[in-house]
Amino acid sequence: xxxxxxxxxxxxxxxxxxxxxxxxxxxxxxxxxxxxxxxxxxxxxxxxxxxxxxxxxxxxxxxxxxxxxxxxxxxxxxxxxxxxxxxxxxxxxxxxxxxxxxxxxxxxxxxxxxxxxxxxxxxxxxxxxxxxxxxxxxxxxxxxxxxxxxxxxxxxxxxxxxxxxxxxxxxxxxxxxxxxxxxxxxxxxxxxxxxxxxxxxxxxxxxxxxxxxxxxxxxxxxxxxxxxxxxxxxxxxxxxxxxxxxxxxxxxxxxxxxxxxxxxxxxxxxxxxxxxxxxxxxxxxxxxxxxxxxxxxxxxxxxxxxxxxxxxxxxxxxxxxxxxxxxxxxxxxxxxxxxxxxxxxxxxxxxxxxxxxxxxxxxxxxxxxxxxxxxxxxxxxxxxxxxxxxxxxxxxxxxxxxxxxxxxxxxxxxxxxxxxxxxxxxxxxxxxxxxxxxxxxxxxxxxxxxxxxxxxxxxxxxxxxxxxxxxx
Amino acid sequence: xxxxxxxxxxxxxxxxxxxxxxxxxxxxxxxxxxxxxxxxxxxxxxxxxxxxxxxxxxxxxxxxxxxxxxxxxxxxxxxxxxxxxxxxxxxxxxxxxxxxxxxxxxxxxxxxxxxxxxxxxxxxxxxxxxxxxxxxxxxxxxxxxxxxxxxxxxxxxxxxxxxxxxxxxxxxxxxxxxxxxxxxxxxxxxxxxxxxxxxxxxxxxxxxxxxxxxxxxxxxxxxxxxxxxxxxxxxxxxxxxxxxxxxxxxxxxxxxxxxxxxxxxxxxxxxxxxxx
Ligand SMILES: C[S@@+](CC[C@H](N)C(=O)[O-])C[C@H]1O[C@@H](n2cnc3c(N)ncnc32)[C@H](O)[C@@H]1O
Numbered sequence: 001x002x003x004x005x006x007x008x009x010x011x012x013x014x015x016x017x018x019x020x021x022x023x024x025x026x027x028x029x030x031x032x033x034x035x036x037x038x039x040x041x042x043x044x045x046x047x048x049x050x051x052x053x054x055x056x057x058x059x060x061x062x063x064x065x066x067x068x069x070x071x072x073x074x075x076x077x078x079x080x081x082x083x084x085x086x087x088x089x090x091x092x093x094x095x096x097x098x099x100x101x102x103x104x105x106x107x108x109x110x111x112x113x114x115x116x117x118x119x120x121x122x123x124x125x126x127x128x129x130x131x132x133x134x135x136x137x138x139x140x141x142x143x144x145x146x147x148x149x150x151x152x153x154x155x156x157x158x159x160x161x162x163x164x165x166x167x168x169x170x171x172x173x174x175x176x177x178x179x180x181x182x183x184x185x186x187x188x189x190x191x192x193x194x195x196x197x198x199x200x201x202x203x204x205x206x207x208x209x210x211x212x213x214x215x216x217x218x219x220x221x222x223x224x225x226x227x228x229x230x231x232x233x234x235x236x237x238x239x240x241x242x243x244x245x246x247x248x249x250x251x252x253x254x255x256x257x258x259x260x261x262x263x264x265x266x267x268x269x270x271x272x273x274x275x276x277x278x279x280x281x282x283x284x285x286x287x288x289x290x291x292x293x294x295x296x297x298x299x300x301x302x303x304x305x306x307x308x309x310x311x312x313x314x315x316x317x318x319x320x321x322x323x324x325x326x327x328x329x330x331x332x333x334x335x336x337x338x339x340x341x342x343x344x345x346x347x348x349x350x351x352x353x354x355x356x357x358x359x360x361x362x363x364x365x366x367x368x369x370x371x372x373x374x375x376x377x378x379x380x381x382x383x384x385x386x387x388x389x390x391x392x393x394x395x396x397x398x399x400x401x402x403x404x405x406x407x408x409x410x411x412x413x414x415x416x417x418x419x420x421x422x423x424x425x426x427x428x429x430x431x432x433x434x435x436x437x438x439x440x441x442x443x444x445x446x447x448x449x450x451x452x453x454x455x456x457x458x459x460x461x462x463x464x465x466x467x468x469x470x471x472x
Numbered sequence: 473x474x475x476x477x478x479x480x481x482x483x484x485x486x487x488x489x490x491x492x493x494x495x496x497x498x499x500x501x502x503x504x505x506x507x508x509x510x511x512x513x514x515x516x517x518x519x520x521x522x523x524x525x526x527x528x529x530x531x532x533x534x535x536x537x538x539x540x541x542x543x544x545x546x547x548x549x550x551x552x553x554x555x556x557x558x559x560x561x562x563x564x565x566x567x568x569x570x571x572x573x574x575x576x577x578x579x580x581x582x583x584x585x586x587x588x589x590x591x592x593x594x595x596x597x598x599x600x601x602x603x604x605x606x607x608x609x610x611x612x613x614x615x616x617x618x619x620x621x622x623x624x625x626x627x628x629x630x631x632x633x634x635x636x637x638x639x640x641x642x643x644x645x646x647x648x649x650x651x652x653x654x655x656x657x658x659x660x661x662x663x664x665x666x667x668x669x670x671x672x673x674x675x676x677x678x679x680x681x682x683x684x685x686x687x688x689x690x691x692x693x694x695x696x697x698x699x700x701x702x703x704x705x706x707x708x709x710x711x712x713x714x715x716x717x718x719x720x721x722x723x724x725x726x727x728x729x730x731x732x733x734x735x736x737x738x739x740x741x742x743x744x745x746x747x748x
Contacts, residue, residue, distance in 0.1 A: 080696055080725040088700055088730045098504070114639075116553045117508065147636060176655055280521075311521035334535075339521070367534045397530065427491075431484055460487035463503065 003031050010037070013076075015044040015103065020051065025058035029065055041066055044103050046077035051085045063095070076100035093462055101125040106137045113152045123152055127159035142168065147177035154180065158187030166191055173199060178208040185211065189218030197222050204234065204245050212245045220252030228257035235265045243274055251281035259285045263293065275300075276308040283312035291318035295325075303333055310339035314346050322348050329368075330360055337368045345375025354381040370397050377405030384410040391417055396426035403429065407436045415442045422448070427458035434461065438468050478514040481506055485525035489513075492532055493549055496542055497620055498675045498702030501549075512548045546673075547623045551697065554590040556633075556641045557597045559692060561742035562721040566598075566688055567605050569740070570719055574687075581612040583686040587674060587710075588694035589617035592628025592667065593637055596659060598690070599666040600649055608666075616683050618672035628669050631659035674706045680713040687715050693723035700731065707732045711748060720746040 002015040012035055014028050032041055043062075051059070066073040074096045078086075086092045101109060101122060109126065112118045126134050134156070141153035154172055157165045172184035173196070185203060188196050200222075203215035219227060231253070234246035247265070250258040259282070266278050279297050282290055294316070297309035313325055325347070328340035344353055357372045357379075364372070373390065376383050383405075390402035403421055407414035414436055421433035434452075437445045446469050453465045481489075489509060490501040501509060513525070522528050532538055532545065557563075571582060586595035595617035602613060619625050634655055638646060650657040672679040674694070689710050695703050710720055711734060720735065721743075722728070728735055728746055735746035 081727070084700075084727070084730075092502075117505075117551055120507075120511070145635075146639075147634075308521050311523070314523065335521075338527075365534075367530050370530060397533070428488060431487060435484060460491065464483070464487070 005035060005038075009035070011040045011042060012038045013042040013044055013100070013103070015046070016048050018047045018049070020048050020055065022055065022058055025055070025062055028062060032066070032069070032071065038071060040072040040074060042074045042076050042098075042100060044076045044100065045079060045082055046103050048082055049079055050081040053085070053089075056085065056089055056091070059095075060091070072096070074098050077103060093459065093466060102129075106133050110137060110141070110149065114146075114148055119148070119152065123155050123159065127156045130156070130160040130162065138165075147175075147180050150175070150177070151179045151183045154183040154187050158183070158190050161190075163191060166193060170196060173203075178206075178211050181206075182208070182211045182214045185214040185218050189214075189221040192222065194222055201230070204231075204249070205239075205242060209241070212241070213248065216245050216249035217252060219249055220254075223253045223255075225255065225257065228253050228255055228261060232257075232261045235261060240271055240274065243269070243271075244277060247274065247277050247281050251284055254285065259287060263289075266293070272302050272304055275302070275305050279305060279308040279312055283315050290316050291321045295321065298328065298336070303336075306331075306333060307335045307339065310336045310343070313343040314339060317347070318343075319347050322353065326353070326356060329357070330364065334365050334367055337364060338371045341368055341371040341375050345371075345378035349379055349381075351381050354379045354383050358383060358386055366395065366398075370401050373398065373401040373405050377401075377408040380409060382409045384413050388413065388417070391421070396424075396428050399424065399426070400429045400432045403432050403436065407440065411440055415440055419448065422452050427461050430456070430458070430461050431464055434464050434468070478510045479517055479524065481510050481525050485529065488529050489525060492529070492542075493545070494699070494702070496675065497546055497550070497673060498698040498706065499549065500697065500699045500702070509549065513545075516544065516548060543622055547621045550619075550621045550624075552590040552621060552624050554593045554693070555637050555639045556593045556600075557645075558594065559724055559743065560597070560601075561740075562690070562692075562745065563598055563601050565740050565743060565745060566719065566721070567601055567607065570688075570745075571607065571611070574717070575611065582614070582688070583684070584613065584615045584688040585683050585686045585690070585713075586615065586617040586667075587672075587679075587689055587691040589619050589624075589628060589669070590621070591624040591633075591637075592617060592631065592669065593633070594690060594692065595628075595667045595669075596631070596663060599663050600645065602666075603663065604645075613666075615667045616670065616686075617667050618670045618679060618682070620671070620673045622671050625669050625671055628667075631664045633657045633659070674709070675702065677709055680709050683713065685715055686713055687718045689714060689718070689720045691720065691722060692726070695722060695726045703731050707735075711735070714748040716748055718748045720748070722746065 004013040012031065014031055016024055028043065032038070063073055076098050077100055078097050083092070086095065099121060104112065109122055112122050138153045138156065141149040144150065150172065154169055157169060169184050169187050172180050175181050175184070181203070185200055188200070197219065200215050200218055203211050206212045206215065219231070228250060231246050231249050234242050237243055247262065250262055262278060262282055266275070266282070269275055269278060279294060282293055291313070294309045294312050298306050300306060310328065318325070322344065325340050325343050329337055329344065331337040331340065341357065344357065354376055357375060361369060361372050373387065376387065387402045387406050390398055393399055393402070399421070403414070403417055406417055418433040418436040421429050424430050424433070434449065437449065449465045449469050453462060456462050456465065483503070486503060486506050486509065493499055493501060513528070517525065517528050520528065520531065522531070532541055535541065574582070584598060586598065589595050595615050599615055602608060607613060617628065634657070638657070646657065649660050649663055651660065670682055672682055691706070691710065695706065698706065707728060711732065714720065724743065728737070735748060738745045738747055
């Protein structure tokens with residue numbers, strides 16, 4: 001059994017052996033006793049493929065023991081077989097399970113990199129713990145001819161800001177693998193490597209959209225005042241995809257030239273998808289005319305364009321356009337109405353707005369009703385009486401949103417309603433009730449939750465309660 | 473436009489999405505996989521103009537196109553990692569041991585179902601190995617392959633692969649069965665025609681009725697994503713659709729212990745089979 005104490009002498013890591021048995025739990029307890037000042041124990045199950053049922057009792061035992069000593073217990077690197085046993089014994093919720101890449105050798109880590117579920121986390125880990133051993137590993141990756149490993153190497157270099165490798169990364173621009181090229185482009189952007197900009201321009205036309213998008217992002221990162229002008233040329237290309245990439249690049253560059261070119265281009269672009277993209281792109285510029293442009297786009301025939309324009313209205317602070325937006329809340333398209341209602345919630349604090357939304361409530365579709373309830377909460381006028389009736393609504397999301405919005409305007413009513421809602425038939429509503437109790441912290445709420453969890457059947461609600469009151 | 477930024481997910485949103493995914497596909501996401509959902513769904517939210525997962529959840533629950541969106545969601549959240557000749561020992565066991573034994577008792581037709589086939593590497597590997605053993609001349613063999621993800625089914629039907637799909641595959645096999653153009657490896661038509669692909673969700677009992685009675689089921693590296701309830705359901709469906717003596721092969725880290733005790737476990741040294 002390997003035992004390791006961290007530098008601060010707070011976390012004790014104990015590696016459980018492959019042929020784990022009762023005695024190993026005993027010696028784990030002895031180890032814990034040896035270090036009275038620790039605050040956390042990590043039991044590393046990396047090498048343990050399976051747990052016999054008799055050991056479950058030992059595991060619970062050590063959990064109780066650590067609770068009694070006020071030490072946090074974490075199981076790390078739990079394999080599928082052990083995870084299943086915990087699941088079958090309904091214990092999964094009671095243990096904190098984490099990955100701890102620290103107990104893997106560089107070679108084992110490279111194996112984990114090939115698992116797409118694990119890839120990103122391993123890259124992060126190696127990047128933030130970079131040392132000689134990992135440097136050696138990178139060398140192996142570069143000569144491996146496995147595109148996943150090469151890509152990982154580049155991202156590790158980027159994330160650990162290992163500028164010493166910049167030439168290596170540059171070479172990867174010539175790789176035959178698109179994922180390798182893409183990551184090289186991105187990392188050169190993070191490094192601020194201006195010298196490559198011309199070459200990266202070429203990739204805007206790449207047949208792989210991921211590569212082209214990466215090129216757009218990197219050019220934006222490296223951009224100076226000339227780049228908007230250079231990219232403008234691509235807006236008049238007959239290739240739709242290139243125009244798309246150009247719009248993306250310009251909105252990322254986000255300077256005055258870029259804005260001007262995008263607005264000009266809106267006048268001539270006929271493609272629906274690209275107009276959708278333009279609506280969003282333009283809404284990311286902080287300019288007074290943006291709201292008018294978007295409101296104009298709402299007059300177009302295409303549903304997609306109208307929805308994009310409506311949703312973008314939420315993003316901009318068009319407080320002087322509330323009336324025009326209010327005109328859309330009963331729009332024939334549900335999602336335009338939905339976004340308009342949400343925009344009102346974000347822009348208006350006045351009673352006339354909440355009155356108006358309340359008035360149309362009964363006439364609109366479910367989604368829009370839900371948005372109205374949410375917006376009433378955002379507006380903040382006290383409409384708790386109206387919302388209170390909705391707590392009886394047959395639809396769970398209406399009840400949930402009503403509860404939430406009440407909590408934003410009337411704390412006493414919210415606490416009372418949340419306590420009642422713990423009996424709601426829908427777990428979604430119960431979950432929200434618990435969140436509200438957690439936020440408002442009425443006297444004795446932890447006891448209420450501890451009581452409630454005894455009869456709770458839903459796994460998410462249980463997890464939520466455990467996260468507030470602690471486990472077991 | 474900040475299209476590449478991931479949209480952060482609240483715990484409440486995570487729970488609701490995980491629940492929708494679980495109810496539809498049996499796949500369980502625990503909270504430590506939240507980042508995975510964020511990475512995979514942010515782009516879709518952007519396409520739909522949504523700024524939060526809550527909007528997306530309401531879309532999945534109330535929009536008239538919600539059924540289509542559920543399929544898209546499944547395409548985005550499934551893990552489709554696979555490669556040719558993965559866990560080959562089980563395929564060899566079926567081909568070199570079980571089929572000959574069954575054949576010695578007079579059986580001439582065999583049906584094989586690859587029940588979560590991802591982009592097709594698994595069923596095509598089976599077809600390749602069957603061909604290597606000269607089985608196609610001797611018997612009538614059908615291979616059906618299904619997956620919940622419509623996108624990977626599309627890739628499987630095209631039969632064009634990149635080098636990542638060939639970890640550890642002997643070059644002689646690659647040369648014999650694939651045509652290489654640039655970075656693409658195109659499966660030759662004589663193998664491609666041996667496998668029929670469908671979309672099917674293992675959580676719907678309809679999945680098995682699309683296939684009918686079968687002799688072999690490969691369901692590998694998918695039950696790991698399911699909880700006990702969902703596993704039981706799927707394995708029970710397999711039981712009903714297997715012929716007596718039929719074999720079920722699971723991934724190497726998967727087991728039926730405490731899931732279903734009707735199957736007989738056969739440990740053949742290099743792997744495990746469950747027999748009805
Ligand atoms: C990791 S791949 C395994 C592929 C192959 N069997 C292998 O072992 O290499 C898992 C596959 O299961 C599929 N899957 C997940 N849930 C499913 C469900 N409910 N019904 C059918 N397929 C499902 C996924 O789409 C994915 O393609």
